Amino acid sequence: MDTESIIFTIGPLAITRPVVTTWAVMLGLTLLCALATRRLALDPGRLQTVLEGVVSAIHTAIEEALPGYGERLLPFVGSLWIFIAIANLVGILPGAASPTGDLSTTAALAILVFLSVHWFGIHSEGLTAYLRHYAQPSPVMIPFHIISEISRTVALAVRLFGNVMSLETAAILVLLVAGFLVPVPVLALHIVEALVQAYIFGMLALVYISGGIQSRQNRSSRNEAGASS
Amino acid sequence: MQLDWTTFLLQIVNFVVLVWLLKRFLYRPVMDVIARRREGIEKALSDAREAEAHAESLRQDYERKLAEQDRAHAVEMSRLGDEIATERVRRMAKLEAELACERERHAALADKQVTEAARKAGDEAREAALGFVSRLLGRLSGPELDRRLVDMFVADLADLAADQLAALREAAGAPDASLQLSLARPLAAADQSRLEAALAATLGRELPLSVTLDESLKAGLRVGIGPWLLAADLADELAFFRSGARRGC
Numbered sequence: 023m024d025t026e027s028i029i030f031t032i033g034p035l036a037i038t039r040p041v042v043t044t045w046a047v048m049l050g051l052t053l054l055c056a057l058a059t060r061r062l063a064l065d066p067g068r069l070q071t072v073l074e075g076v077v078s079a080i081h082t083a084i085e086e087a088l089p090g091y092g093e094r095l096l097p098f099v100g101s102l103w104i105f106i107a108i109a110n111l112v113g114i115l116p117g118a119a120s121p122t123g124d125l126s127t128t129a130a131l132a133i134l135v136f137l138s139v140h141w142f143g144i145h146s147e148g149l150t151a152y153l154r155h156y157a158q159p160s161p162v163m164i165p166f167h168i169i170s171e172i173s174r175t176v177a178l179a180v181r182l183f184g185n186v187m188s189l190e191t192a193a194i195l196v197l198l199v200a201g202f203l204v205p206v207p208v209l210a211l212h213i214v215e216a217l218v219q220a221y222i223f224g225m226l227a228l229v230y231i232s233g234g235i236q237s238r239q240n241r242s243s244r245n246e247a248g249a250s251s
Numbered sequence: 252m253q254l255d256w257t258t259f260l261l262q263i264v265n266f267v268v269l270v271w272l273l274k275r276f277l278y279r280p281v282m283d284v285i286a287r288r289r290e291g292i293e294k295a296l297s298d299a300r301e302a303e304a305h306a307e308s309l310r311q312d313y314e315r316k317l318a319e320q321d322r323a324h325a326v327e328m329s330r331l332g333d334e335i336a337t338e339r340v341r342r343m344a345k346l347e348a349e350l351a352c353e354r355e356r357h358a359a360l361a362d363k364q365v366t367e368a369a370r371k372a373g374d375e376a377r378e379a380a381l382g383f384v385s386r387l388l389g390r391l392s393g394p395e396l397d398r399r400l401v402d403m404f405v406a407d408l409a410d411l412a413a414d415q416l417a418a419l420r421e422a423a424g425a426p427d428a429s430l431q432l433s434l435a436r437p438l439a440a441a442d443q444s445r446l447e448a449a450l451a452a453t454l455g456r457e458l459p460l461s462v463t464l465d466e467s468l469k470a471g472l473r474v475g476i477g478p479w480l481l482a483a484d485l486a487d488e489l490a491f492f493r494s495g496a497r498r499g500c
Contacts, residue, residue: 038258044265052272059280064288077281093282097274105269121262126255130262 027124040121047108047121076104083225088232095231098138102131103224106182110216113190114209122219123186125179132179135227136171143234152234178226185219381493385469388485392470394439396485400471401442404483405449416453422477423454430460431475435468435484450474 027038058069066074080100085092106122113120121127143152156167189212196208388396411419422428430450438446443462451457454476465473471484482488 035261036255036257037261038255041258041261041265044262048265048269048272051269052276055273055276059276062280062284064284064291066284070284073277073281074285077278078285081282096278096282097270100278101266101270101273104273105266124255124258125253126258127262129254130259131266133259134263134266 040124040127044121087228099224099228102227103220106223107220120186122182123190125183128179128183132175136175139230139234142231146235182223189215385489389469396470398442400483401446408449408453420455422479428458430458432462433465433473435470
């Protein structure tokens with residue numbers, strides 16, 4: 023543990039900077055959403071229009087990847103997109119560091135994606151049927167499926183961590199080497215990269231979850247095709 | 252690059268809590284309002300479809316009624332046309348009958364006018380002839396004509412019918428009977444004597460005679476016996492001729 027990043031301790035728990043930043047992001051998001059959605063009207067104002075646009079865009083993206091699962095996946099996938107985007111952008115603020123620049127945070131998110139894939143898969147088709155797809159098309163594939171699950175989860179965590187950390191490191195280096203206004207383009211690139219990485223992480227999570235759910239749908243489609251033939 | 256398990260676990264908990272918070276304060280309210288708006292839009296669309304269907308139904312009903320009215324109108328127009336044709340035929344027949352009557356009336360009127368004109372022309376011709384004869388006889392009157400009229404009077408007395416003769420004699424038999432002799436001009440003594448003799452012979456007695464001159468007689472004489480009047484003068488003859496000519500036409 024990096025002792026410099028510990029802000030304070032609660033009993034045996036050492037509260038680090040990413041955790042505190044995450045709490046701040048959570049608090050800000052919660053307050054913003056609570057205040058913005060306090061009086062929603064059928065004839066929306068500007069803020070309500072923005073919120074509806076964001077939620078509708080996420081819902082539409084989920085529906086396009088997994089038709090009929092928009093309502094169920096919206097809280098998890100939408101929260102991934104919103105949290106990671108804001109967490110990535112926090113690094114732009116002076117004196118703040120992106121929580122996603124910490125491997126523990128990205129690993130936690132990756133583990134949650136890993137668990138959600140199995141959660142939604144099992145919830146969708148049942149435990150036995152879901153586990154059976156690891157032996158498809160042959161039981162020989164079981165180790166490969168397991169390795170694939172682990173590797174993509176690790177890749178998910180490391181990709182986000184590496185990109186955000188490298189962006190922050192590059193910004194610091196440019197700021198140290200160049201003048202005061204020179205890092206502005208780098209900061210603009212930071213914004214774009216932060217949004218892109220959030221989109222990639224959320225999209226990959228959606229793809230993994232849809233892969234777990236669609237394995238059952240593909241099997242149902244094959245059974246229907248066999249029955250009709 | 253170091254994995255801190257405490258941070259790892261806390262971030263897992265943090266994200267799960269964030270999912271719950273966002274679901275509670277963002278997704279649910281926003282999705283609810285979107286659903287409500289969509290429901291309102293669907294309801295408005297449904298109402299619009301119902302209104303459209305109702306309008307379409309009304310339009311079809313209106314067109315059906317319009318078609319029925321057109322058919323009824325056509326039937327009514329046809330019936331009216333027939334009635335007009337029948338009425339026209341009837342009125343034409345009536346008019347022709349009236350025209351025929353009018354023509355007959357005009358023809359009768361024209362005939363009457365022609366007859367009247369002919370009669371009037373005849374009257375005028377007779378009047379002219381009478382006037383001419385009266386003027387001619389007036390110019391021819393004189394003692395000679397008086398004498399010949401006396402002759403004619405005497406001859407007529409001799410030819411009187413028996414009943415006439417009896418009536419004259421009865422009038423002459425009255426106690427106060429007398430003869431009133433009117434002359435256009437004084438007769439010759441011989442003619443007057445011959446006249447008195449013929450009267451006495453006819454009446455069977457001599458009556459007192461009073462003689463008066465009356466130029467309106469133009470020529471000849473007139474004898475009054477009680478209620479009887481015997482005339483042989485030109486004025487009476489012409490009046491007789493006039494009245495006879497009128498009766499004749």
